[in-house]
Amino acid sequence: MRRQSLWRRLDAAARYAVPFGSIVAGLFLLGLNFGLPAQAQLRPVYAVACVFFWSLYRPSSLPAPVVMVSGLLLDLLGFSPLGMWALLLLLLHGGVLALRRQLAPQGFLFTWLVFSGFAAGLFVLAWGVESLLGLDVLPVRPVLTQSGFAVLLYPALAAFFIRAHRGAAAAELA
């Protein structure tokens, strides 16, 4: 094996880091005080979309430990029970990896549909876990608004991710 130059390796590392970097940067920016109406609810939506997309199209850049760290970050930024989103995002990651063979060749509309199903399922699970751990029945409406946001925002996020996937995150260009 020929030894690669430093710049080559730096380039490869940067491309490798794009998925995790996009998750961290997005979670940070969504915390800023923009005064949007349902801003706090967008953070899990964004994390779920990121993990879904990158697990599907670039799983080598998003190994399980990175998914777990993203989940912990999401829990610490919000007030959800520590580790809950780490667990849920890992379940999503595992689910997408299991379906990857069937999903990857499909068109955008089908992937969108599958993502909507995954996202709604996860938000229901999150609601269940928080209700259980809080020993209280929490309002159901955030589950609906979050699922709605997830369905509506996925195309925009996917357009952004696809550009990154072909450009900045493309490991084969390094």
Place this chain on the structure above:
Amino acid sequence: MIRLSVPFRQAVSRLTFPVMLMLSFGVVLIGRADQGISGELRTGLDDVLAPVYGVFAAPIQAAESGTGAIGHLFSLSAENAQLRAENAKLLQWQAVAMALEAQNDALKATLNYTPADAPAFFTGDVVADLGGVYDRSVLVVLPRAASPVPLIGAVAMDGRGVAGRVVEAGSRSARVLLITDINSRIPVALGTNGAPALMTGTNGPTPALLYWAPGQPPAEGAMVLTSAVGGAFPPGLPVGVVHYNAQNDPVVLPLADLDSLRLLRLFSYPDNLPVLTPIAHTKAKPAAIAHHRKK
């Protein structure tokens, strides 16, 4: 780089996922068993992030606070006229306030009233909106000199009314749980006779009123003040106004502008926490608590 055999590497990559899954399940259990750990981690992360958020929040605030001097020039005369009218009205109110102050002083003198000590307070910038799906909270950057007083439990007010209270505080940042949060329960006094009730957050913009005396429903438009029942809040801080919503349930319209908080004053009343307050007591106060019990 360490060279590993191919089967070993495959085994590791296959094992990563279940191991991580079990690890995060363990984290959930640990977080459940010791609530302090997640609080400490959160405070540590907040302290690291608060200055960064401060840097990013500055341009947003600048953009919000107007388009600069030239933008103001266009609306100058209209604003001037409006301010003159307001000023005239305020001068009348000033006279009323002065008369009432004099009357108040006279009444206090006859009652031999001793005023309570003014609480320590300081002002912090709200830099981030770090709530969750079921939580309403904001992150406040603390000024450097703020640390000596215990901050957890401090009452946060904006210019007009109570906005919430501090639930987690580090050396540079504090998280304020807003009164609209679903976990927020605040004993309040309604109207001029101070009828007791409990204000509970609903995650919506208007907290609900519970446990008011059955014979005396809260009156529309009555002032809602904090009450000292339970000892968690000092009495008499303005919270909001009673309003009946479309379901004919009494709710509170908060005075504080909770959707766009920019500055918060944090008042700490150090000896005010009763033993059973459901927030963490700082370790520095066993003496104060014992003192409380004796009474």
